[in-house]
Amino acid sequence: MLRVGLTGGIGSGKSTVAGRLAEHGAVLIDSDRLAREVVEPGTDGLAEIVAAFGAEVLRADGSLDRPALAGKVFGDDAARATLNAIVHPRVGARTAELLAAAPPDAVVVHDIPLLVENGLAPAYHLVVIVHAEPEQRVHRLVTARGMGEADARARIAAQATDEQRRAVADVWLDNTSTPDLVLAEVDALWADRLVPYEANVRLRRRNVVRQARIVPADPTWPAQAERLSRRIALAAGERGLRVDHIGSTSVPGLAAKDVIDLQLTVASLADADAIADQLADAGFPQAPQVTEDNPKAFAPDPADWRKRFHGAADPGRNANLHLRVLGSPGWRLALLLRDWLRAEPERRREYEELKVRLAAEHAADGTTGPYAEAKEPWFDSATPAALAWAERMGWTPPS
Structure with missing residues (x-):
């Protein structure tokens, strides 16, 4: 099994890359999706969040009001640590279940927004960073997600820097331009590196250099x-x-x-x-x-x-x-x-x-x-x- 860590700043287009890898046959584990699943109505995760932050983080239908919760934790380190202590262990347990269920010859792509910030890079065979220039990211967040410009810039500033991401990047995919360009890079990455890498790991086979160039x-x-x-x-x-x-x-x-x-x-x-x-x-x-x-x-x-x-x-x-x-x-x-x-x-x-x-x-x-x-x-x-x-x-x- 090959474990690939996939990350990128908010608005970089990470989901575009993840989707293409899944089309090729990768087993995709989306941490954001799991984070939503573990706090759905009726879960003990949601109950613990309400106990910690109050009923005002609930919508009328009993689901989590994410903007309300974000307003409580954004910029508050203690509140964010409390939220993380509730959500992260549950996401980790669910991730372990999905890894255990993956086939032995799988290429598992773990989509983790805070991979760099949480120091998780060494746990993966390969780390793929999806990059886009900040102005392009702001534009996407404002137009596609309806986020205010000031909010978009604040969220970008709160995440890892490009220098921090480059330090852990085995693969750097620039998604500043049109999606077809980065998708072509993903196709080549899958065929030329991920598939043979998985086989080499599974078969205990090293890559041998044939010429002293x-x-x-x-x-x-x-x-x-x-x-x-x-x-x-x-x-x-x-x-x-x-x-x-x-x-x-x-x-x-x-x-x-x-x-x-x-x-x-x-x-x-x-x-x-x-x-x-x-x-x-x-x-x-x-x-x-x-x-x-x-x-x-x-x-x-x-x-x-x-x-x-x-x-x-x-x-x-x-x-x-x-x-x-x-x-x-x-x-x-x-x-x-x-x-x-x-x-x-x-x-x-x-x-x-x-x-x-x-x-x-x-x-x-x-x-x-x-x-x-x-x-x-x-x-x-x-x-x-x-x-x-x-x-x-x-x-x-x-x-």
Whole structure:
């Protein structure tokens, strides 16, 4: 099962995207709809709201007067917290029921207006943000919903900012223009990413990079790594001691393969094995210990260089996850080489030139294994230099 979190600011057109995904076959869980269901006439949710806010939040027919309730909670943090404590647990319980009823091969799209505000992004395999420019959103709220302009602007201002949404967005859909444009993007997202991603998660299959293609440094790589790290940390739980962005994409300005490398620190390889299924469920299935694109994942001699290797199942974001034991030589070296390359521009340029040349030489291989092996002599010569730098600078790995 693939879990997709869908959100966007009020008036962004999130329901347009949700509807299209449902047409493709996604199981849609609409939090707003559930929030209405759990406070319908006759429910204990509605009774608790009346007890908390008074009978004036009821219409003559006994249903909830939403504008009246909104008037009581908007701008009042305590009142909003009381309302949330009534509604959210009931919505959560109903959501769990719907998830349990979904088929094992489902793409579940969870439409949550406050996904960003409530810090829920790491719980999903993918977060899709629907965006529209503020003036377009105000226009939609005024014309389509009959909302006053001042009210529309106040509601927009009370929600997450675009910067906060971008920080959690794996997919950013701009719905400022006409609906046909964003619907075409949704169609491509479904076919090219969501469907194969679901299959990869269900089959415990990682997405394998077949060519060592070097691209210019992407300034968004660190933010992408941070999103992945939060998912990994949530999946690993207490056995995951920390997650670090390592490898070439962690070095600003360094051209690299568009593959995010992450290191999950564990106390022992037994802990690494204990969380393998949890990581796979989160979209990072374990790979064989030695693979053509990871030829040194398992070094039997000496034992303290061993690790576990997982890869991202997401066809839209290639990533490698290395599980290493805290304080082990491989764990320390991965962090040292990153920090050394960040600090030494000449060695960074030297390494980049080598990678570009080797990638061109191995472009037709159909695998990244020979490219990786061809880099090994450089690492053999660079490691003593990095160790000398560490001693000179008093470098120590993060605690």
